[in-house]
Amino acid sequence: MKVGILGATGYTGIELIRILSKHANAKISYLSSKHFESQLISEVYPGLSGFCDEILEGDDFNKVVAICDIIFSTLPHELTFEIGKMVIDAGKKLIDLGPAFRFDDFNVFKKWYGSNGDIEYDKFNKVYGLTELNRKKIKNAQIVGNPGCYPTSVILALAPVLKNRVVVDKNIIIDSKSGVSGAGHEPKFSNLYSECNENTKPYNVAQHRHIPEIEQELSKIMEQDVKVVFTPHLVPMTRGILSTIYCNLESGITLKDVYDLYQEFYKNDYFIKILKPGKYPSTKSVTGSNFCQIGFEIDERTNTLIILSAIDNLMKGASGQAVQNMNLMFELPENKGLDIIRIFP
Amino acid sequence: MKVGILGATGYTGIELIRILSKHANAKISYLSSKHFESQLISEVYPGLSGFCDEILEGDDFNKVVAICDIIFSTLPHELTFEIGKMVIDAGKKLIDLGPAFRFDDFNVFKKWYGSNGDIEYDKFNKVYGLTELNRKKIKNAQIVGNPGCYPTSVILALAPVLKNRVVVDKNIIIDSKSGVSGAGHEPKFSNLYSECNENTKPYNVAQHRHIPEIEQELSKIMEQDVKVVFTPHLVPMTRGILSTIYCNLESGITLKDVYDLYQEFYKNDYFIKILKPGKYPSTKSVTGSNFCQIGFEIDERTNTLIILSAIDNLMKGASGQAVQNMNLMFELPENKGLDIIRIFP
Amino acid sequence: MKVGILGATGYTGIELIRILSKHANAKISYLSSKHFESQLISEVYPGLSGFCDEILEGDDFNKVVAICDIIFSTLPHELTFEIGKMVIDAGKKLIDLGPAFRFDDFNVFKKWYGSNGDIEYDKFNKVYGLTELNRKKIKNAQIVGNPGCYPTSVILALAPVLKNRVVVDKNIIIDSKSGVSGAGHEPKFSNLYSECNENTKPYNVAQHRHIPEIEQELSKIMEQDVKVVFTPHLVPMTRGILSTIYCNLESGITLKDVYDLYQEFYKNDYFIKILKPGKYPSTKSVTGSNFCQIGFEIDERTNTLIILSAIDNLMKGASGQAVQNMNLMFELPENKGLDIIRIFP
Amino acid sequence: MKVGILGATGYTGIELIRILSKHANAKISYLSSKHFESQLISEVYPGLSGFCDEILEGDDFNKVVAICDIIFSTLPHELTFEIGKMVIDAGKKLIDLGPAFRFDDFNVFKKWYGSNGDIEYDKFNKVYGLTELNRKKIKNAQIVGNPGCYPTSVILALAPVLKNRVVVDKNIIIDSKSGVSGAGHEPKFSNLYSECNENTKPYNVAQHRHIPEIEQELSKIMEQDVKVVFTPHLVPMTRGILSTIYCNLESGITLKDVYDLYQEFYKNDYFIKILKPGKYPSTKSVTGSNFCQIGFEIDERTNTLIILSAIDNLMKGASGQAVQNMNLMFELPENKGLDIIRIFP
Structure with a gap:
């Protein structure tokens, strides 16, 4: 399955790459970055060399939705709402690592995040992605609001x-x-x-x-x-x-x-x-x-x-749980690609 | 005034030395160390060279009580009770950085610190040394139980x-x-x-x-x-x-x-x-x-x-407060030798 | 293939366990520890729970040689020489993470490591295990002196x-x-x-x-x-x-x-x-x-x-290279179990 | 003596304040900051509260030269050359913690620092401020190029x-x-x-x-x-x-x-x-x-x-040495205000 990451050079972005590069069912197919557009991800982060050598593109939503089966977003919420609509329309899937889709009540979001605009928040087929507590809903969702750390x-x-x-x-x-x-x-x-x-x-x-x-x-x-x-x-x-x-x-x-x-x-x-x-x-x-x-x-x-x-x-608190949710959404074993032992010391 | 430090090479001991070496009214006159006996303190901690080059002695309680006006102890409580008695008898002063003299009720001490023996705990002229709250008592005490951090x-x-x-x-x-x-x-x-x-x-x-x-x-x-x-x-x-x-x-x-x-x-x-x-x-x-x-x-x-x-x-939580108490006990300005700006970054 | 680790609770030992627990061809079958004998490794290091829950045994050389196809040793060199002989006799394999088998000339070892005894150093079928430079020899060795970091x-x-x-x-x-x-x-x-x-x-x-x-x-x-x-x-x-x-x-x-x-x-x-x-x-x-x-x-x-x-x-400088050598010795792909992306940040 | 610090909120600036606040002969009389202008220094760095509560001003060179006997500058070199001229004209003293005045040959400065302009570099009465090696010259200099760390x-x-x-x-x-x-x-x-x-x-x-x-x-x-x-x-x-x-x-x-x-x-x-x-x-x-x-x-x-x-x-490599030089320039003991014991651990 083809995967895109919007905002790939932040810490949750490169952690997604660390996991997904070794995930047997995922193929990283689109990476975007505002700061490092048009560089190779492995030039920005040399430790990824050999594992992921994709070029960093701009935030071309049409392209990422066309190419990818599932999109991870670490973008600001205004942009996330936009990509959310396009994902819904195209029948694709989105896991958002920001706060945009975590709330049941849009007024709560607006109050705490200082957002002014109005959107049809309830029309998104979305779910709060704390995997252990919401498995069934996550399996059937198109959009997952991945929980905060x-x-x-x-x-x-x-x-x-x-x-x-x-x-x-x-x-x-x-x-x-x-x-x-x-x-x-x-x-x-x-x-x-x-x-x-x-x-x-x-x-x-x-x-x-x-x-x-x-x-x-x-x-x-x-x-x-x-x-x-x-x-x-x-x-x-x-x-x-x-x-x-x-x-x-x-x-x-x-x-x-x-x-x-x-x-x-x-x-x-x-x-x-x-x-x-x-x-x-x-x-x-x-x-x-x-x-x-x-x-x-x-x-x-x-x-x-x-x-x-x-x-x-960055793992259970962000990118790891996001992949755990992806596994659920694509009917894979929940620990696929995530069966990683802690590093110590 | 002559100062002794029993257990001078632990972290609170060398912090006392850092302060007292520059204290206009104090003269470090006795240092003991179990681990480093007979070495120079400035060999063990080369950063003290030029500020304090005393030799580290054993725990000779008779000598330290004879020489010093005030003794700081970081020793285990059994030894602290012993030096406490000698200090009282000799009319000297003691500031203990351990728990031995912090309690009103000896049974509380025994319960939490697992001590078995019995001593005439109430006979010590002692006070809990949280300076800001106990100034008057500290001024008149012979023994100060310096608070925990x-x-x-x-x-x-x-x-x-x-x-x-x-x-x-x-x-x-x-x-x-x-x-x-x-x-x-x-x-x-x-x-x-x-x-x-x-x-x-x-x-x-x-x-x-x-x-x-x-x-x-x-x-x-x-x-x-x-x-x-x-x-x-x-x-x-x-x-x-x-x-x-x-x-x-x-x-x-x-x-x-x-x-x-x-x-x-x-x-x-x-x-x-x-x-x-x-x-x-x-x-x-x-x-x-x-x-x-x-x-x-x-x-x-x-x-x-x-x-x-x-x-x-190590300062307000231990050695700094101990010197603050010493200043009180000897009728010096409370911030004498302690008017040190934080180090940042 | 059955693997033993002598001295499993030091940092190179638990790093070996981190790698080998996920190595498709290896089965951890013997772990020893001086400090933590008879505890579970996953009690000493809770992050290993679920990945490796073996009990820590003593250094029973007869047992480990009998059970295991390959032994990793992090023991002091006197003990390593001993296990080395037993491994040679039993036709098993040993990778030593200490210095004992790194030298061509036993006198050099004795001079720098202060060893006094004498052993038939040349009779060990051993090789210096810097993988990239010694591949052929490592493939045929019974004992690998794994390089220092x-x-x-x-x-x-x-x-x-x-x-x-x-x-x-x-x-x-x-x-x-x-x-x-x-x-x-x-x-x-x-x-x-x-x-x-x-x-x-x-x-x-x-x-x-x-x-x-x-x-x-x-x-x-x-x-x-x-x-x-x-x-x-x-x-x-x-x-x-x-x-x-x-x-x-x-x-x-x-x-x-x-x-x-x-x-x-x-x-x-x-x-x-x-x-x-x-x-x-x-x-x-x-x-x-x-x-x-x-x-x-x-x-x-x-x-x-x-x-x-x-x-x-701990990886290329010790346990990672040790497993790389093991892979060579057992004709596995060199990066088997080692294809791990760096963790960043 | 009145002291000004241009660029007071960088790390060398606040280290100067840490030292000079306790220096018996210095009175901090002017502080500038680009980022934090018009705030109190003790609001930006609360640990300075009680030691230095000056307001942060802009880079008003006329004012600082008028008020102060000695100026410390951490500004970019273009500005430093400017303040340098004014200091010379006014018969005041300047210690520059940047590279502007460290060189004997202006062409070397231009080559390594990419400066294009031309100035009458030799007309500055300046000296390289490595105290131990240049004491006599420093005593008589108006401008000290304080060495790099x-x-x-x-x-x-x-x-x-x-x-x-x-x-x-x-x-x-x-x-x-x-x-x-x-x-x-x-x-x-x-x-x-x-x-x-x-x-x-x-x-x-x-x-x-x-x-x-x-x-x-x-x-x-x-x-x-x-x-x-x-x-x-x-x-x-x-x-x-x-x-x-x-x-x-x-x-x-x-x-x-x-x-x-x-x-x-x-x-x-x-x-x-x-x-x-x-x-x-x-x-x-x-x-x-x-x-x-x-x-x-x-x-x-x-x-x-x-x-x-x-x-x-930040001390001998920057602000400490700068104050050491100031002491020399004003005929004070070299360790005045600098007799500070290292902090350990």
Whole structure:
């Protein structure tokens, strides 16, 4: 099947190339780049030489839709809506790694992303692409709104306890730590090596755009309105997200109960690794892989459940999950091309 | 005044030397080291050459007590109790950077630190050395239990709102991120470069020994029993602690109210920097200095106050605060020898 | 084919497991560990869970030789000589990642490695395992002395110009920069995070044990006695070696000549990437992969050829090359199980 | 004395502020910034709060010359020539941290820096500001061309052996490793955290603009034309330069001879630290300080002298040396305000 990537030279773009170059069923057939148009991708990223030597083209939507069976987009949302319409019309498929298609309610998108225009948002045959929770819908969708990196780490960690109502819906605190690649490939002061190295810093406290995405999905899981407090932090590493989540536990629940509940909930999910009591996730245990590690602890003194989850933000948090969704959409085994062991140390 | 450092080659020991070598009123007169006995400190740490070229001796308690006016100890608690008694008897002063003298109730110490023996704990003329909160007692103490690094970052951040009861005493969540120097100078697998680099990992979740210390002090401030949830994390940097603290706000409090309250509370404290609304602390803003940056945000959707504090774990979190206490104990200006600007980038 | 790894929990050991777990022709059948005997490898390294869940055994040489077709050893040389004899007798195969079998002359080994004993060194059917240069011999060897990380980066970089005698044999200067994983998994002061982070430091200047290995192979290539100056440095990263090599160029050679010569020399070598003039290698371009990038520049003002080479020290510099050699020894395609794209960023 | 800094928000600018805020004889009286004009410096860099709270102005040359006794400039060379003229006319002093005033021959400057215009270069009363080698001239200069970071680390390391002619003038190889802050504060792809972290990469091989500066000064020291091969590398750390220098030693020279020669040469230089044989410099040993560590080794097998030097690129390599020069120009002790111990770990 022929694959196109719009915005191929950002970090999620080249991670898609890393995966898809070795995917037996995919053939990379179109790559676009604003910054590096008309260069070879393997000149911009010499480590891809021999694996992917395509030329980088401009954003020619007609061409990519004509050529490709499936398109991955990392473009700004205005352009994504445009390519979305063309994909629908042409009967092709689109996985968007941006926020454009993640929402049920267009007003929520407009409020948090400052968009003014109006579009027929409901007419897109689209689905929120958190694979483990939405498999059936993803299989039949034309457009997948691939989840944000933080929401992936958070929703996977909370789904079992919210679904089973072993925690209270109040006071859910999410404290996330992300590597700097999550801030993207754009040159700006705050992403410079000398600013980030040896530095831990919070940002967008209680205001991050991933909040509505998290709350939308958690509310559906719990079948009631869920609110969360969310603080993202940048830590000095390239890849990885660790989310530490605090909830008030219903009374009488033991650590063993929680462990069993997670094991049961994710028993058929290849990419979810539930850690035994006493073991905690770490970002380095998943670097370069599509796995999500989940562990927990109960603070009995306060009856608080502390859930810990680790993903590679560019893999399960972006490009890896996108390919996982592609596999579903084309009826391939979910881990096809994704059965990659973490790199350690 | 003559100063001795027991355990001078660990990270807090050499940080004491960095400060005290340039302190106009202090003369380093005794240094001990188990690992490097009989070497020059400036051979072990060549960057100290010209500033401190003392020989490293063994732990000769009689000698150090005889020679020195004030002793800093980074030794294990069994040895610290011993030197504590000798200091009391000799009418000298001791600042202990370990946990031995931080507790009001010896049973709490024994429970969390696994100590079996029994000592006349109450007979020590000792005080918990969080400078900003205990100035008067520190001035008159013979022994100071210098606070732990996490407790310093947490108690300073919470004191104003607990004292003024603008937050509820329930559901206080503390999520701390520490550089690796906090784990000490001992060679072990978990401190190796290749294990820590590119890795964020929680540890001792809800079980860290700094919990009783935090709760003891917060309970005194609020004049009621306070319990906290505390999760420490290691992030890949050498120095710095960022603590992110979540509390339920009493109703009707604005961000401006909170800011004013902190400004007022710390108006006479040289080392506390309250950030204006919209600005957040970062560890790099305090690296190498004795300052504590405190900022905050209110999540109005959940009425949660998020307090953020940043310190250098080896300075305000250990050796810097120890010297600040020494200054108090000898009636010197509190910032004597500590008026050091952070290093950036 | 059944594979054993002696010393499986060091960094080269777990890198072997990362590769071999996904190698279609290999079945990991024996793992040993001194530190973690009787634990599951996936408990020690949770990221291996699902890929390799073997139990770690002791160093039972009889058992491993009986069970396995090929054994990888990361043990100290005394033990390696022992297992070497047993492998020869049993008609099995051994790839040693230590120095024991890298030398033509046992006296050289004894001089640089401080060994006292005497063994019948010449009776081992062994070969130096720099794959690209020794393919035929490796195919027929029972024992491969897998090259050191620095020698791999250096010999590959110098072979074409020495073989073709376009550089003078005098004044060959090698300045190498290595990530800290090259220093191994043992806990010692010099490998601690806080010692290595934000630090660049030379070590073993002009005295490193890789010197005789480099000179032995370069001398054979040039068919005359070659001496080199070699300075290794530790830089604050986990993986990667960059070697910068300076030689006096014979007169009349252009950058184009040099490029053509390298292209021709390595035209059939999958894992060697010759960069076009104007492009330089970087360690991140090969992280996690078995590739060696080679680039160069001529300083016309001094007629100096500067050769630059980059490898991942744990892959082409150790475990990757070991598997490449295994593939040769078992008549498999050389890149079987090794066709891994670098991870970036 | 009143001090102005033109270009105060780059890394060398804020490092000047770090030093000068605590300098007893200096009063910061003018700060300019293109990016952050009209903000407070302590808003842009909150760690300066309380130490320097000046407003950032535009580049008003008339004003800064009128107000200040001495001006530090980090501006592009066109602007520096302009301010240079005004400083000369007004009888004030200027220390330029860029390349504009480092050269004896304007044609060399024009060739390497691509400048087209023509100016009366010889009319400036200027001197190359490598303090240890040019003290007398610096004392009497109006304009100091403050040395580049690499040249400082290299010239200090080579001066004793070239002056005393114990090395041959041919085949001087300089291999330097720099932290990323040396690449400046401008946002560009190559300075991004995710590009630099876990990466070692050479750049401008044999073409770096610091070459003519190094050769100019070495030729004067040796009183003959000296050519060098110079390769700079970026390593993943914020601060520090380590230069590894290779020279052919004249025969009969021992390591002891070399050590004695350096000790003698620098016996009156506070900031130069000669390490005993067997000890090597490391960047972390000088971080945040104005010291230069120099060590060496002889490779007897090839009669090569390997000289190693470490500086903090922002201190002795830029702002520290600039203040050292200022002290000289105003007849203050050379280490006034610079007697800062390295920060470790």
